[in-house]
Structures are given as structure tokens and as C-alpha cells.
Amino acid sequence: MPDQHLTQVRESLKQQQANVDQQLSELNVADQARLLSELKPGDRQYRFEQVKHPAQVLEFLPLDQQLQIANQLTIEQLANVLNAMHSDDFIDLYKQLPIEKQQQLLSKLSVQAHHSLKVLHAYPEETAGALMSSDYVTLSPELTMHEAIATLRDIAGNHDTLYLIYIVDAEQHLVGVISLRQIVQAQPTATIAEVMTREVIYGTVDEDQELIARRLAYYDFIALPIVDAEQRLVGIVTYDDAMDIAEAESTEDFLKAGAVEPLDQLSLKTAPILSLYQKRVFWLVLLVFGSLLSSFGIARYEDIISEHIVLVFFLPLLVGSGGNAGSQSATLMVRALATGDVQFKDWFRLIRRETLVALCLGLTMALAVSILGYIRGDLMVAVVLAISMMGIVLLGCLIGMSLPFVLNKLKLDPASASAPLVTSICDASGVVVYLFVASQLLF
Amino acid sequence: MPDQHLTQVRESLKQQQANVDQQLSELNVADQARLLSELKPGDRQYRFEQVKHPAQVLEFLPLDQQLQIANQLTIEQLANVLNAMHSDDFIDLYKQLPIEKQQQLLSKLSVQAHHSLKVLHAYPEETAGALMSSDYVTLSPELTMHEAIATLRDIAGNHDTLYLIYIVDAEQHLVGVISLRQIVQAQPTATIAEVMTREVIYGTVDEDQELIARRLAYYDFIALPIVDAEQRLVGIVTYDDAMDIAEAESTEDFLKAGAVEPLDQLSLKTAPILSLYQKRVFWLVLLVFGSLLSSFGIARYEDIISEHIVLVFFLPLLVGSGGNAGSQSATLMVRALATGDVQFKDWFRLIRRETLVALCLGLTMALAVSILGYIRGDLMVAVVLAISMMGIVLLGCLIGMSLPFVLNKLKLDPASASAPLVTSICDASGVVVYLFVASQLLF
Numbered sequence: 001m002p003d004q005h006l007t008q009v010r011e012s013l014k015q016q017q018a019n020v021d022q023q024l025s026e027l028n029v030a031d032q033a034r035l036l037s038e039l040k041p042g043d044r045q046y047r048f049e050q051v052k053h054p055a056q057v058l059e060f061l062p063l064d065q066q067l068q069i070a071n072q073l074t075i076e077q078l079a080n081v082l083n084a085m086h087s088d089d090f091i092d093l094y095k096q097l098p099i100e101k102q103q104q105l106l107s108k109l110s111v112q113a114h115h116s117l118k119v120l121h122a123y124p125e126e127t128a129g130a131l132m133s134s135d136y137v138t139l140s141p142e143l144t145m146h147e148a149i150a151t152l153r154d155i156a157g158n159h160d161t162l163y164l165i166y167i168v169d170a171e172q173h174l175v176g177v178i179s180l181r182q183i184v185q186a187q188p189t190a191t192i193a194e195v196m197t198r199e200v201i202y203g204t205v206d207e208d209q210e211l212i213a214r215r216l217a218y219y220d221f222i223a224l225p226i227v228d229a230e231q232r233l234v235g236i237v238t239y240d241d242a243m244d245i246a247e248a249e250s251t252e253d254f255l256k257a258g259a260v261e262p263l264d265q266l267s268l269k270t271a272p273i274l275s276l277y278q279k280r281v282f283w284l285v286l287l288v289f290g291s292l293l294s295s296f297g298i299a300r301y302e303d304i305i306s307e308h309i310v311l312v313f314f315l316p317l318l319v320g321s322g323g324n325a326g327s328q329s330a331t332l333m334v335r336a337l338a339t340g341d342v343q344f345k346d347w348f349r350l351i352r353r354e355t356l357v358a359l360c361l362g363l364t365m366a367l368a369v370s371i372l373g374y375i376r377g378d379l380m381v382a383v384v385l386a387i388s389m390m391g392i393v394l395l396g397c398l399i400g401m402s403l404p405f406v407l408n409k410l411k412l413d414p415a416s417a418s419a420p421l422v423t424s425i426c427d428a429s430g431v432v433v434y435l436f437v438a439s440q441l442l443f
Numbered sequence: 444m445p446d447q448h449l450t451q452v453r454e455s456l457k458q459q460q461a462n463v464d465q466q467l468s469e470l471n472v473a474d475q476a477r478l479l480s481e482l483k484p485g486d487r488q489y490r491f492e493q494v495k496h497p498a499q500v501l502e503f504l505p506l507d508q509q510l511q512i513a514n515q516l517t518i519e520q521l522a523n524v525l526n527a528m529h530s531d532d533f534i535d536l537y538k539q540l541p542i543e544k545q546q547q548l549l550s551k552l553s554v555q556a557h558h559s560l561k562v563l564h565a566y567p568e569e570t571a572g573a574l575m576s577s578d579y580v581t582l583s584p585e586l587t588m589h590e591a592i593a594t595l596r597d598i599a600g601n602h603d604t605l606y607l608i609y610i611v612d613a614e615q616h617l618v619g620v621i622s623l624r625q626i627v628q629a630q631p632t633a634t635i636a637e638v639m640t641r642e643v644i645y646g647t648v649d650e651d652q653e654l655i656a657r658r659l660a661y662y663d664f665i666a667l668p669i670v671d672a673e674q675r676l677v678g679i680v681t682y683d684d685a686m687d688i689a690e691a692e693s694t695e696d697f698l699k700a701g702a703v704e705p706l707d708q709l710s711l712k713t714a715p716i717l718s719l720y721q722k723r724v725f726w727l728v729l730l731v732f733g734s735l736l737s738s739f740g741i742a743r744y745e746d747i748i749s750e751h752i753v754l755v756f757f758l759p760l761l762v763g764s765g766g767n768a769g770s771q772s773a774t775l776m777v778r779a780l781a782t783g784d785v786q787f788k789d790w791f792r793l794i795r796r797e798t799l800v801a802l803c804l805g806l807t808m809a810l811a812v813s814i815l816g817y818i819r820g821d822l823m824v825a826v827v828l829a830i831s832m833m834g835i836v837l838l839g840c841l842i843g844m845s846l847p848f849v850l851n852k853l854k855l856d857p858a859s860a861s862a863p864l865v866t867s868i869c870d871a872s873g874v875v876v877y878l879f880v881a882s883q884l885l886f
Contacts, residue, residue: 331701
């Protein structure tokens with residue numbers, strides 16, 4: 001198994017065995033990077049300068065370690081590494097370098113790297129333009145397959161993104177796409193124009209990266225071509241970037257669902273304590289105001305509580321159930337919106353269905369809690385509990401299901417309908433329902 | 444933009460325009476499938492029988508619609524479609540067909556389809572074996588590049604998974620991998636053995652599909668070869684399957700975090716009400732017992748509550764803050780475990796860091812709540828609230844951070860440490876802390 005081998009090399013690294021560089025070089029570049037990332041900065045630098053494919057290893061390291069290493073290399077070494085990197089990774093690292101280093105590098109970068117700098121440098125974060133790479137190959141539609149293969153053979157080296165070849169006219173307008181498979185399998189004398197797919201699915205430079213990732217996954221593509229406002233091909237986004245984006249977006253939604261601000265690139269293991277504090281304190285304090293609503297609900301009915309202190313016993317149970325049911329509804333809704341299973345226009349239909357589910361859940365819970373109420377109180381308490389529970393669960397579900405839509409209407413992220421937020425709203429409404437029902441039936 | 448075109452064809456479909464089949468056929472197969480999936484079953488069947496690439500369109504439809512369509516086709520039509528499908532999609536559909544239909548089909552399936560049936564039919568759900576497809580191409584190491592291209596040209600048609608070519612010996616043992624790019628770009632007279640990568644990263648048939656998807660994403664591979672217990676190549680898993688799995692696993696974790704059982708393939712829009720009820724009622728009832736702990740905590744201190752009814756006012760606020768802080772901790776931990784950012788062995792280090800974060804959060808919250816306490820109560824109430832809040836937030840964070848680890852030790856899914864579960868545990872401990880502090884300081 002791959003992991004055993006990895007553990008072995010990790011041991012060799014620790015013990016600084018003589019043949020460790022040889023062992024390391026036999027691993028996949030992703031694994032080499034993983035092992036290097038575990039070392040102390042000095043050791044990492046030393047080993048990095050021995051690896052066979054430094055550019056590829058560097059790409060798999062976290063950006064802060066890339067920068068650390070880059071700053072220790074000579075300008076010549078650094079230029080060689082940068083020239084061999086994928087264009088999107090190259091740009092990400094280049095942007096982080098000190099200005100004077102950037103300037104010293106300019107005369108030493110390859111034509112391809114200069115092209116990438118020109119094309120990729122300018123786009124805002126989180127757009128297709130900032131995500132795309134310029135590592136793609138274009139051919140003209142009039143070439144034959146035989147000529148195409150000869151051309152591809154001539155194109156030098158690092159292009160491992162040679163799966164889809166884009167066909168452009170003289171002004172670089174995207175007119176078709178062809179796969180290497182199609183080229184290899186077609187008659188050698190056929191022209192590209194005869195074989196290529198003309199209806200190309202593409203993205204534009206200013207689109208949100210999440211949309212691009214979704215489109216790529218939806219069509220099961222290996223890469224999506226990106227065009228500028230004039231429909232000229234300027235880059236591609238590949239499946240591996242789409243996977244990374246999809247994971248990052250899932251993480252963001254997941255944390256929001258737990259009322260935590262996204263950590264961005266931070267690791268839970270190494271993030272500064274103060275950053276973690278900042279990502280959490282906002283929601284925690286904000287939710288206090290939600291809880292205060294419950295408190296005022298309680299204050300409004302303090303008389304009835306002191307009269308029937310047994311009511312307090314059931315308070316957490318009733319109020320909690322509303323919050324739990326509401327969290328479930330919000331969770332289902334937020335995720336279904338994120339995966340595209342439902343759209344905002346489905347809201348009315350969903351609410352109808354949710355009401356039915358909530359009634360079933362409410363009945364079950366009412367039955368359970370009324371038995372408890374009868375045991376600990378009397379028949380009247382059981383009736384109060386059953387009615388309250390029914391109302392609280394129904395209300396909770398409707399709140400949970402509606403909150404993401406309301407947030408969207410307010411131009412906020414529907415994923416901010418976190419379990420804690422839903423819970424605190426449902427708690428407050430639960431307190432009011434419960435104590436209102438009790439005040440009507442027990443006096 | 445692609446979406447406008449789609450809307451246009453959707454309109455044409457609705458109005459049953461004469462040239463609609465032509466319009467439909469110009470779309471990407473994924474879009475054709477999307478439009479068909481929106482039609483009524485009868486219309487869908489009719490349109491499906493007109494499409495140009497029925498096998499590919501069928502693959503993009505949900506499995507229940509695939510089955511509906513398959514059952515309406517003649518055995519000859521169905522066999523043609525099945526023979527042209529990707530092997531993994533073919534197997535998924537074939538398994539669902541009625542037994543007599545399966546038997547009628549047998550004599551009409553291609554050699555390739557029979558091979559897939561033999562190789563892929565037998566593996567348990569959620570393993571690499573059940574996920575993999577047999578649509579890959581193998582070559583022998585002794586071929587030259589020139590011969591390799593000639594061989595690839597001869598291999599008939601549907602293989603759009605021709606990106607990586609696996610090199611096997613006479614017993615089908617996996618000995619190397621080569622990309623179509625490498626073949627095209629190497630010297631025509633070089634042999635595959637000279638160019639191929641020998642250290643192949645692979646998966647085994649019995650591994651969990653989630654591990655396979657993670658490995659593929661980790662190495663940024665397009666496909667991962669799958670071997671049996673004797674190291675023979677038996678299938679591949681491709682990046683698009685890995686993306687689907689990653690999304691499905693994220694959805695599962697997301698729903699668990701909201702205390703909802705995974706919906707599997709169900710859509711929130713169309714799932715039977717009873718199924719939705721079943722996915723939720725278990726946790727909702729279970730959490731009642733969590734709430735009961737709070738209730739018993741309250742019962743234990745009923746005297747002090749009736750003496751100082753103002754305490755009830757602050758109960759939701761204090762107890763809720765513990766639950767919120769705990770949910771945040773659990774959320775951070777569950778996600779970091781899922782993405783591989785932290786491992787279980789990091790627990791001790793994480794708890795130390797979490798304690799620091801919790802102290803900062805607790806201090807902030809204590810300050811906020813003691814001001815409220817002073818306004819509504821007196822200095823003594825403010826002190827009770829500050830001390831309680833500090834303890835409750837600290838305890839909540841430690842519970843939230845530890846619960847995923849505890850669940851793992853109990854061989855349960857750490858993702859079941861849902862916000863509602865954490866909240867109900869933190870609520871109970873919060874009640875006890877609050878009322879204990881109050882009983883000590885106010886009597």
C-alpha cells in the first residue's frame with residue numbers, strides 16, 4: 001500500500017539516512033511535498049534543493065511554505081523553478097514575492113511565463129480569471145490529424161493538460177474543441193474542422209469560481225475553456241481546481257451552518273488563537289440577542305411560572321425540540337440549495353411539503369411529551385404540553401425552512417441560516433407558544 | 444451564454460415545435476438529459492427515442508427515470524443502448540432491471556458488456572469495486588510509441604477515458620502507467636517501458652469509495668487504477684466519479700451536522716413525506732432525552748428558582764451560549780477531520796488550543812452578560828452570571844471539541860456530533876453550572 005511506503009520514507013527522513021534523497025525521488029510529487037511540509041524550515045529547504053522535479057513538488061506545498069522556500073533560492077534557481085510551474089500556481093506564488101524580487105525575475109522568466117503574467121495577473125479573487133491557467137494548447141481547424149499529431153509532438157514539455165485541445169480562429173476566437181483521443185482515433189487525413197465539437201461549453205473571465213466549478217462537474221468535463229468579453233480564449237480551468245473549489249465551498253457552508261465564519265486557508269491546528277476567536281465571537285455575541293428574546297418571553301409570563309413551577313421543568317424539552325426540528329429543516333434547505341437540488345422558486349411547494357412533515361413530527365413528539373407530562377404532572381399538564389409541542393415543532397420547521405429564503409431576499413448568504421441561529425429564533429418563539437398555551441389553559 | 448440557449452430549447456419543447464429534436468440534438472448530452480428529466484414520463488420516452496446519443500443521455504438521467512425508460516424500450520433497443528453506455532452506469536441500470544429482462548438481454552449484450560457484468564457485478568456497495576468502470580485501455584510494455592498509436596486507433600469508439608493508459612504484463616498485473624500525451628510526444632521508436640511511470644498509485648477493490656475519491660483528489664489524478672487481491676488491474680475510478688462521491692459525502696456530513704439522516708439519492712422536492720419524516724424523527728426523539736437532562740437539572744434546583752425567579756430570565760441566554768459555543772467547536776472539529784486537516788492523534792494539542800480560544804470567548808461573553816445582569820438584577824446577579832457564563836462557554840467548547848473523538852472511539856461516525864446533539868448536552872451541563880453557581884452565591 002502507498003501509505004506504508006510513505007511511512008518508511010518519513011522514518012528515513014527523520015534519521016537522515018544516506019539514501020533518503022533517492023527514496024524521496026521515487027515517490028509521487030504530491031507525497032514528496034507532503035513529507036517536505038512536515039519538516040522544519042531549514043531541513044525542508046535543504047531537501048527541496050535535492051528533489052528531481054522542484055517545480056511540481058513546490059506546487060503541492062502550502063503557499064506560505066512555497067514563499068519561504070522561494071525567498072531562500074537564488075534568482076536563477078527561482079526563475080528555473082517558476083518557469084517549470086503550472087501557470088496558475090506560478091502566478092499565485094509570484095504575486096506573493098517582494099516587489100524587488102519580482103523585478104529581478106522579469107528578465108529571467110520564459111516567454112510562456114511572461115504571457116501568463118500578462119493574461120492572468122489582473123483578475124479579481126474568486127473569479128474564473130483568477131482561477132484559470134494558461135497551460136492549454138490551441139490548433140487551427142484546417143490542420144489534418146496527421147499534422148495535428150506532428151504539431152503536438154513539437155510543443156515542448158510540461159503540458160500535462162493536453163487532454164482537450166481548443167480550436168481557435170486567427171483572432172483567437174474559440175470555435176471548437178477536440179480531444180487527443182479523437183485526434184488519435186480519427187483518419188489521419190481528416191481535418192480538425194470535420195471532427196471537432198462545435199458547440200463548446202465555456203465560462204467567462206468574470207464569472208464566480210463556484211459557478212465554474214459547478215459547470216465543470218455538471219458536464220463531467222476535464223477542463224472548461226474561459227473566454228474574455230470578445231469571446232477570445234484566454235485560459236482553462238481544470239477538474240482538479242474544480243474539486244478544490246467544491247471542497248472549499250462545502251467547508252465554507254459547513255462552518256457557516258455551525259455559526260463559524262469561514263477560516264479561509266487557515267488550519268485548525270496552526271491558526272493563531274486570536275484568528276479563531278475572531279471567527280467565532282461575532283456570531284456568539286449576536287446570538288445573545290436571539291436568546292434575549294426568549295428571556296423577554298419568560299419575563300412576560302413570570303407570574304404563571306412562579307405559580308406553576310413544574311412548567312420550568314418542561315421548558316428545555318419543549319423549546320429544545322422546536323430548535324432541533326428547525327435546525328433540521330434549515331439544514332435540509334441550505335444543502336439542497338447549495339447542490340442545486342432546489343431553487344428559490346420552489347419555496348411555496350416546499351413549504352407545503354414541510355408542513356406535512358412537521359405535522360407528522362409534531363404528532364409523534366406531542367404523544368411522547370404528553371406521556372411524560374401525565375407522569376410528572378397531571379392530565380391538564382399533559383394537554384398543555386401536547387398542544388404546545390405540536391405548535392412549537394410546526395413553527396420551528398416553518399422558521400427553519402423559511403430563514404434561508406429570507407436571508408437570500410435580504411441579499412445575505414442563505415448558508416448563514418445556521419443551526420445556532422435557527423435554534424435561538426425557534427427558542428424564543430417556543431417560549432412564547434408554550435407559556436401562552438399554559439396561561440390560557442391553566443388559569 | 445449556455446443557459447439562454449437551454450431556456451430557448453425548453454420553450455420549444457413545451458410548445459412541441461416542429462424542429463425541437465434538431466434543437467435538442469445540438470445541446471450537450473448533459474443538457475439534453477436535464478431537459479428530458481423535466482418532461483412528463485410519456486413525453487420523455489418519446490423524445491428519448493429521437494435523441495442522437497441515447498446511451499450518453501440516459502447516463503445523465505436520474506436512475507429512476509433511466510429505469511422507466513429502459514422498461515418501455517424493446518429488448519433490441521435496450522441492448523443497443525446498454526452496449527453503448529459506460530460500464531459503471533450500465534451495471535447500475537442493469538442491476539435494477541427485472542430478472543426476466545436481464546435474462547432476455549444476455550444473448551444481445553456485447554462482449555465488452557459481458558466482461559463488465561462478470562467483473563463489476565459482484566462488489567458490495569460503497570467500495571471501489573462497485574464504483575469502478577471497466578472502460579480503460581491497456582497496452583504491453585514492449586510496444587513502441589508508433590505501434591501504440593496504431594493500436595489505439597484500432598480500438599473502437601466509446602472510450603472517452605483514454606487519458607491514461609495502463610501497462611500490464613501477460614497476467615494483467617499492473618506494471619506502469621502512461622498518458623496519451625506521453626505517447627504522442629515521445630520518439631515514435633521509443634518503447635512504452637522506457638517512457639512509462641513505474642510507481643503507480645492505485646486502489647484496491649475492497650477499499651471504501653470515500654478513500655478512493657480522496658486519493659484521486661490528493662494526487663490530482665484524472666483516474667485511479669483499481670487492482671484485486673492479486674494486484675491485477677480490474678477497473679478504474681475517474682475524476683468525475685470522485686467529484687460526485689466528494690459531493691455526496693459532503694452532503695451526508697452536512698445533514699448529519701443538522702441531525703438529519705442522509706437522504707441518499709432522494710430529492711427534497713420529490714421525496715415521499717414519510718421518508719423525510721423517518722430521516723428526522725429518530726434524532727428528534729433521541730434529543731428529547733438530552734433535553735430531559737436539563738429538565739432534571741432544573742428540578743434539582745426548583746427551590747432556588749422559585750426563590751429567585753429572575754434566574755429564569757437569564758436561563759436561555761446562558762444555556763444557549765454554551766450550546767452555541769459548543770456547536771462551533773464541534774463544527775470546526777468535524778470538518779477538519781473530514782478534510783484531513785486534523786487527525787484523531789492531534790486531540791491533545793487541539794484541546795489545549797481550544798481552551799485558550801474558549802477562555803477568550805468566555806471572557807467576552809461574561810463581560811456582556813454581567814452588564815445585562817447588573818441592569819436587570821444587582822451586583823450579585825452580575826457576578827453569578829459572569830462566573831456561570833465563563834464556566835458554561837469553557838465547558839461547551841470542550842464538550843463540542845471532544846464529542847467527535849468520543850463518537851469515533853465508540854466506533855460511531857464523528858460527523859454525528861451534530862449541532863443539536865452538542866446543544867442538548869451543553870444545555871444540560873449549562874443548567875447545572877448556572878444553578879450550582881447561583882445556589883452557592885445567592886444563599
